[in-house]
Ligand SMILES: Nc1ncnc2c1ncn2[C@@H]1O[C@H](COP(=O)(O)OP(=O)(O)OP(=O)(O)O)[C@@H](O)[C@H]1O
């Protein structure tokens with residue numbers, strides 16, 4: 001029997017995908033966990049950032065810094081477009097608009113008319129060129145056992161984690177500051193905060209922009225080692241991010257990171273176990289059913305978290321207690 | 325302790341609805357607000373005297389809270405203008421109204437549950453550069469101001485007897501304590517005009533007395549207070565001036581000891597039937613005739629039946 005999937009699952013601890021989801025979930029935590037904005041369009045922010053980076057790198061040949069800037073500016077503009085009409089309204093409007101806007105982005109980039117720029121359903125390959133060009137790591141293979149990385153894999157992992165920790169530090173500073181106090185107040189009751197002379201609308205906009213920026217950076221890290229696929233940024237991704245955030249703790253800084261690691265380990269372990277079960281006929285399922293069953297597991301996990309540990313792994317019990 | 329002095333004259337001319345004040349802090353004109361077909365607020369003219377405690381009273385649904393919402397920018401009027409301290413405030417968003425020194429509390433208390441009591445208080449403070457995104461990232465730039473704010477907050481909390489709760493979640497406070505917290509938090513903004521919507525509702529009698537004291541203190545500190553209240557005892561005890569609203573209009577204004585006897589006020593509270601006995605069928609009939617002819621008819625039948633019985 002082949003148990004190497006266990007090692008591969010543990011490779012998820014540091015994989016770029018884990019980093020990307022940790023960062024995007026951190027952005028969601030700023031919006032949802034701290035400010036109370038029900039942002040169901042986080043995948044859309046990732047898509048905007050990813051396309052901003054990939055198009056400017058591959059199609060326009062921009063340098064790395066300019067493409068990163070394009071991704072971030074794109075996400076901020078997207079935040080403005082979504083925020084201006086909805087942030088004055090009740091919370092539910094933002095959720096509806098964001099979920100729809102994310103889907104609009106995905107369908108727009110897939111439109112045949114835009115294929116020369118967006119690559120249509122195939123997405124865009126090769127956005128790693130400018131990033132790998134500045135890789136200082138000597139050519140070679142690094143790692144142990146089945147977990148082997150070439151110099152470019154290692155480069156994105158290192159840069160990705162450094163960025164993630166920097167972003168976590170930044171968000172942590174923000175949340176411990178008077179700025180953080182205001183957004184947390186908005187989460188609790190925005191009229192009370194307004195009555196104390198704070199420009200609630202502008203703080204919500206800032207939170208949405210920060211969340212979007214983190215999603216854009218996440219998308220860049222996600223596409224550099226692989227490629228940009230529009231369907232990776234569907235509604236499903238947003239719900240993965242919500243699962244990760246709730247798993248780790250929606251009002252914690254390290255929660256999204258821990259949540260992302262656990263999420264991808266579990267998903268990849270269950271995938272390995274299910275393949276074994278299918279190969280040896282332990283379960284009455286076929287390999288076609290295996291994919292959807294993984295998501296059933298994610299769904300059940302989400303329900304279990306919300307029921308038994310609403311504050312997440314790192315959250316404080318009392319917070320969930322009081323908000324119940 | 326404030327010295328007992330003769331009460332100053334607040335108004336110019338005879339007290340009555342819309343009477344001019346010697347030194348008004350807030351002047352409102354033709355403020356109207358309708359919900360569907362129903363007029364919730366229709367205030368022709370009203371002036372709030374500076375440096376005094378004014379009570380806004382009236383039966384349930386009179387439009388007091390709606391009027392508060394309009395004045396503080398939480399709701400948009402259909403028409404109207406109002407001037408606070410010489411500044412036109414109509415159409416100004418709520419947060420700017422608060423910054424100009426006109427701060428309010430809510431009838432349904434808004435404690436920020438998952439913030440500590442102290443953080444609730446600090447939120448009210450002004451001039452904290454750490455509230456800006458870039459400033460927030462550099463603690464050295466806002467540490468000093470934060471320490472001052474914390475001192476100010478602890479002082480207020482001590483005054484409201486909430487200092488022992490400073491580090492608890494606001495969600496763990498009782499209803500009355502939340503009212504106190506909300507009032508203390510509003511004071512953190514150092515307002516000129518404090519608008520309290522039913523500060524006493526849900527506060528136990530033991531606390532009521534100290535709350536009255538706090539409100540009187542605000543006046544000695546030079547603030548103007550406008551409060552909505554149903555508790556007439558409180559109104560008589562601390563208000564310098566009383567404004568009475570009914571069905572959206574201001575129906576009476578005056579000093580607390582006289583305005584309560586104004587027939588317009590008694591009408592507003594009890595309707596025109598304040599001297600009818602609702603315990604008797606004839607009394608009920610009198611009221612029912614005004615409200616619902618069908619109901620009146622039923623009562624008439626009942627009276628007939630009773631007369632029939634008595635006759636036997
Ligand atoms: N958002 C709203 N939509 C529809 N009608 C409203 C709304 N807000 C208030 N009203 C109506 O306006 C009228 C005045 O309400 P308001 O809350 O101002 O009364 P109030 O004087 O504060 O009463 P109370 O003493 O019970 O608090 C009521 O008839 C109420 O039903």
Ligand SMILES: [Mg+2]
Pocket residue numbers: 388389390431
């Ligand atoms: Mg009211």
